[in-house]
Amino acid sequence: MDRLENREAEREFAALEKELRKYRLGDATRPLLADIFMKMGTISLWDGNLEAALGSLKKARSLRPGFDPDPALFSPQFRQIWSGIGDALPLDAEILVESIPPGASIFVDDSGRGTTPRRLKIPASRPVRLRLEHPGFQAYLATRQWLTGDSERIEILMVGDREARIAGFLGSTRSEIREAAPIVSEMAKESGAVRVAFLMMDKREGDEELRVLAASASSPTPRLLGSIPLRGGREGIPSVAAGIAGMLAEAGWPIRTASAIPNRRPWYYTWWFLTGVGLLAAGAAVALGGGGGGGGNGGTSSSTSGVNF
Numbered sequence: 001m002d003r004l005e006n007r008e009a010e011r012e013f014a015a016l017e018k019e020l021r022k023y024r025l026g027d028a029t030r031p032l033l034a035d036i037f038m039k040m041g042t043i044s045l046w047d048g049n050l051e052a053a054l055g056s057l058k059k060a061r062s063l064r065p066g067f068d069p070d071p072a073l074f075s076p077q078f079r080q081i082w083s084g085i086g087d088a089l090p091l092d093a094e095i096l097v098e099s100i101p102p103g104a105s106i107f108v109d110d111s112g113r114g115t116t117p118r119r120l121k122i123p124a125s126r127p128v129r130l131r132l133e134h135p136g137f138q139a140y141l142a143t144r145q146w147l148t149g150d151s152e153r154i155e156i157l158m159v160g161d162r163e164a165r166i167a168g169f170l171g172s173t174r175s176e177i178r179e180a181a182p183i184v185s186e187m188a189k190e191s192g193a194v195r196v197a198f199l200m201m202d203k204r205e206g207d208e209e210l211r212v213l214a215a216s217a218s219s220p221t222p223r224l225l226g227s228i229p230l231r232g233g234r235e236g237i238p239s240v241a242a243g244i245a246g247m248l249a250e251a252g253w254p255i256r257t258a259s260a261i262p263n264r265r266p267w268y269y270t271w272w273f274l275t276g277v278g279l280l281a282a283g284a285a286v287a288l289g290g291g292g293g294g295g296g297n298g299g300t301s302s303s304t305s306g307v308n309f
């Protein structure tokens with residue numbers, strides 16, 4: 001009967017621990033978690049499972065290092081183990097990080113820690129930022145926290161990133177650039193575009209330049225049109241833009257001449273609207289003024305209002 005009650009209590013404490021781990025470790029959660037681990041350690045001692053008791057009590061002491069068990073409430077065996085743990089507490093948790101596909105770069109709090117799969121020591125009892133990066137895939141980012149003695153295996157399925165894959169292809173060798181063709185075709189089809197241009201920032205020997213590549217629906221493999229040095233800050237933008245336009249024009253892109261650019265002035269500034277307003281104003285002046293000086297003044301006023309509109 002006692003063992004059945006112990007199993008039920010362990011399940012309850014395990015559920016409470018799982019719920020509390022959802023929250024950030026702080027002054028409110030640390031004592032509660034420490035109390036749970038103390039009780040779980042006590043149950044393990046009653047069952048004679050010394051290894052499990054030691055694991056739970058290590059976590060409890062890491063959360064409440066200054067706690068002194070009351071002899072009236074805790075058994076001599078409990079107090080002996082608690083005292084024996086002392087300052088020999090491990091400060092880290094241990095996690096095994098795996099990814100699909102493997103070879104993702106691992107960053108813990110923005111510090112590089114190798115590539116997957118890899119077993120890592122992680123600072124315990126405080127939140128850490130875990131980030132995975134892999135060419136052609138979206139970065140994985142999560143904030144997690146572990147406790148002293150925790151051991152966990154994490155498997156992360158990386159999500160493909162179409163734009164990142166294209167950037168990887170275009171920045172590679174000619175043979176790999178050809179692999180971008182299916183993605184370019186897909187993007188052009190989705191957007192209804194006949195032509196596609198790619199502008200890529202690059203740095204060579206300390207100098208920044210802009211690489212211009214182009215493709216089309218009929219020829220989806222991007223080809224390099226040329227590079228433009230990036231100099232002069234904001235003042236250099238017009239020359240860079242002109243260079244890009246020139247490269248695209250030489251590649252067969254249609255050129256829009258100045259005469260083909262639509263009138264960007266508001267519609268109410270067009271000649272036909274202003275002429276119409278003037279004629280209406282003149283007609284109103286004749287009808288209302290009855291001739292003479294009054295008509296002239298009325299016409300001038302109406303005409304001015306029409307132009308200002």
